[in-house]
Amino acid sequence: MTTAWPAPLATRPVDAVVPVPGSKSLTNRYLLLAALAQEPTHLVAPLHSRDSALMIQALRTLGARVEVADDGDVTVTPGPLVGGGAVDCGLAGTVMRFVPPLAALADGPVTFDGDPRARERPMSGVIDGLRALGVAVERAGAGQTDTEPEADADADAEAELSTLPFTVRGTGHVLGGELEIDASASSQFVSALLLVAPRFHHGLDLRHVGERVPSLPHIEMTLAVLRQLGVDAQAVGPARWRVEPGPVAGGEVVVEPDLSNAAPFLAAALVAGGSVTVPHWPTRTTQPGGLLPDILTAMGAQVHHDGDALVVRGTGQVRGIDHDLSAAGELAPTIAALATVASSPSRLTGIAHLRGHETDRLAALVAEITRLGGVARELPDGIEIEPGRLHGAAVESYHDHRMATFGAVVGLAVPDVRVVDVATTAKTLPDFPGMWDRMLTSVADAQVADEGGTDPADPVDTPGPASPVSPASPA
Numbered sequence: 377m378t379t380a381w382p383a384p385l386a387t388r389p390v391d392a393v394v395p396v397p398g399s400k401s402l403t404n405r406y407l408l409l410a411a412l413a414q415e416p417t418h419l420v421a422p423l424h425s426r427d428s429a430l431m432i433q434a435l436r437t438l439g440a441r442v443e444v445a446d447d448g449d450v451t452v453t454p455g456p457l458v459g460g461g462a463v464d465c466g467l468a469g470t471v472m473r474f475v476p477p478l479a480a481l482a483d484g485p486v487t488f489d490g491d492p493r494a495r496e497r498p499m500s501g502v503i504d505g506l507r508a509l510g511v512a513v514e515r516a517g518a519g520q521t522d523t524e525p526e527a528d529a530d531a532d533a534e535a536e537l538s539t540l541p542f543t544v545r546g547t548g549h550v551l552g553g554e555l556e557i558d559a560s561a562s563s564q565f566v567s568a569l570l571l572v573a574p575r576f577h578h579g580l581d582l583r584h585v586g587e588r589v590p591s592l593p594h595i596e597m598t599l600a601v602l603r604q605l606g607v608d609a610q611a612v613g614p615a616r617w618r619v620e621p622g623p624v625a626g627g628e629v630v631v632e633p634d635l636s637n638a639a640p641f642l643a644a645a646l647v648a649g650g651s652v653t654v655p656h657w658p659t660r661t662t663q664p665g666g667l668l669p670d671i672l673t674a675m676g677a678q679v680h681h682d683g684d685a686l687v688v689r690g691t692g693q694v695r696g697i698d699h700d701l702s703a704a705g706e707l708a709p710t711i712a713a714l715a716t717v718a719s720s721p722s723r724l725t726g727i728a729h730l731r732g733h734e735t736d737r738l739a740a741l742v743a744e745i746t747r748l749g750g751v752a753r754e755l756p757d758g759i760e761i762e763p764g765r766l767h768g769a770a771v772e773s774y775h776d777h778r779m780a781t782f783g784a785v786v787g788l789a790v791p792d793v794r795v796v797d798v799a800t801t802a803k804t805l806p807d808f809p810g811m812w813d814r815m816l817t818s819v820a821d822a823q824v825a826d827e828g829g830t831d832p833a834d835p836v837d838t839p840g841p842a843s844p845v846s847p848a849s850p851a
């Protein structure tokens with residue numbers, strides 16, 4: 377068993393510039409589309425993490441050539457899509473949802489499986505959608521890596537197939553046309569089908585039926601990326617999208633920094649006081665992290681743009697918020713961390729679908745906030761958090777990168793917080809502990825200069841947190 381990572385306590389305000397690697401969502405969309413393109417694609421500044429490595433491996437399995445240069449740039453040369461392989465999805469939603477429709481265009485069966493938790497993540501929108509388009513999707517045996525379906529799979533179980541593992545029996549072409557799916561469990565069901573649709577004979581006219589679709593900016597991102605690569609892709613109603621058949625362009629694409637991965641660092645400015653600057657913040661973006669300036673401002677930050685950088689300043693005092701996070705569920709663990717150390721209650725709603733993320737994030741947040749002495753309750757579609765008497769604890773991360781960074785943010789204000797399995801942050805940000813330390817060390821360096829050589833380990837009076845534990849009323 378590995379030792380839990382001791383989350384550093386902020387003993388003074390931060391003052392750091394934090395460059396953030398490329399967006400997971402954009403990297404994996406560009407990679408997938410590169411395998412469908414009519415020419416090679418060169419990705420500048422893509423993410424390198426577990427999720428992008430799994431996507432690269434999946435595309436190689438399907439016949440694309442993927443080369444990673446020393447500077448991290450990636451070149452994808454598309455090839456004929458080949459079946460006969462097995463794809464490991466790990467715990468990556470973008471791999472388990474986006475690659476099966478690509479496999480439908482391969483010339484033979486492709487088997488999909490992943491981590492134990494991946495087998496619990498919802499897949500019905502993709503499976504039902506592909507089946508409705510005439511693509512055979514069959515149950516694969518537990519742990520099976522060959523391409524044969526289980527011989528004794530009974531018809532009922534087959535019909536109810538809604539999770540990994542499974543086999544997509546590609547035939548090289550999909551007619552496409554009109555399709556209805558229920559995407560209330562994940563926007564990725566919609567993105568998955570739209571991304572591959574330019575290669576369907578009739579394109580795709582996709583309608584969502586059911587409760588509201590979460591993470592709408594991610595669907596906008598899918599449409600925007602398709603359009604950037606020359607595809608006619610539009611929203612044609614509040615829950616209806618159309619992609620016309622046609623070629624996908626290659627060429628050079630530059631990946632924006634991952635604004636959701638920037639979130640814990642920006643949150644640090646509110647908790648510790650001081651400022652955090654993230655360079656290359658896009659002026660326009662479809663990433664849900666584009667909502668961070670407004671959310672952080674509502675929680676007490678001062679936010680401004682300095683050239684192409686975003687600067688967030690805080691005082692160490694955090695305000696609770698009542699916010700519908702449906703558009704940006706990915707940000708919920710970071711916002712919940714801020715709410716945990718806030719001086720007033722918070723309600724985060726519109727995020728019932730977080731129960732199907734890397735872990736059941738609503739249950740995990742309630743459990744870990746409670747473990748830290750905080751007060752939290754699950755709502756039917758979210759979480760309520762009140763100020764409590766916070767104390768140190770070993771925060772479980774449940775193989776969830778964002779639960780690990782949740783622990784780090786709370787640990788800035790609460791002594792003796794440890795994060796179990798901080799390495800799980802490698803899903804989207806392999807160097808998270810190093811980046812976190814550098815952010816805090818750069819504070820120390822700045823202080824040493826300001827204070828004429830004071831040992832950075834010495835406590836100093838700062839306008840940061842008044843006490844290590846954020847202002848809290850008794851539970």
Ligand SMILES: O=C(O)C1=C[C@@H](OP(=O)(O)O)[C@@H](O)[C@H](O)C1
Nearest residue numbers: 401562563564590591594705706
């Ligand atoms: O399309 C994407 O890249 C994503 C869509 C969202 O999924 P859900 O709609 O399932 O929340 C988001 O949470 C996930 O991290 C990335």
Ligand SMILES: C=C(OP(=O)(O)O)C(=O)O
Nearest residue numbers: 467468469470706733734
């Ligand atoms: C939900 C997330 O990831 P995934 O792409 O695996 O769904 C996430 O990164 O917060």
